Amino acid sequence: MTFFFYLFAGVAIGGGIGVVMSKNPVASLLFMVTTLAAMAGTFVLLEAHFLAAIQIIVYAGAIMVLFLFVIMLLNLGHDYRKDLKGGAFAVLSFGVIGSIAGLLATRLRTADAMPAEGAIAIDAALAEHGAVGAIAEPLYTTYVVPFEITGILLLVAIVGAVVLAKREV
């Protein structure tokens, strides 16, 4: 269990570094797909089976293919000009973000004592309703209004994307 978690974590971090560092946008995107797949693995280990499936199907399957279409449509990846910004800026930004993350990590050290009540509730819901039902039951009862608003958001996004990408409106 722990071994698999560290395996997935290593693949995810390596893929993330690949996303940032590779020159070719297509290679960068394939690293991103690797990262997303590894994160789906960690979702499974955290008992979020439905989200792991959605992560693979929607994120790695649909959104990343959309990115790939755009990269190939715009015919990017042929100019290997230097894409990274200068050294001092990079070091400074990495230092700032790294120190924020380090601060967070030191706070997390004390988080072990927190109660895992949620885990018991989720395991009970998984046993009762199954992997999809455990999410669907609250999604269609308590959170049904946000769920419907999400549908409107997607409609607006579809219309917006068509209007923006069309040649002549």
Place this chain on the structure above:
Amino acid sequence: MITEALMLSAILFVIGTFGVLVRRNAIIMFLCIELQLNAVNLSFVAFSRMFGIEGQIFVFFVMTVAAAEAAVGLAIIISIFRHYETVNVDSFNLLKW
């Protein structure tokens, strides 16, 4: 496991933020934003082990918003590419004072 997942989430978020700050290619910056969203998703899933199923439901909404954002953002990048013939963000300085 929860603490390790939160650590992994923090590391991935840092990598994503770093990418947004240092890359000039707009599509790669966009990919790095997706990486940040995913890092936050991971911490939501980890916190759902502590506080209940709501975390996982929120991840569901984040994924939907990410899909909408990717569609609109890529459309904007395509329409910018038509005007400037590049996706290098240093070239888009029309709004710079």
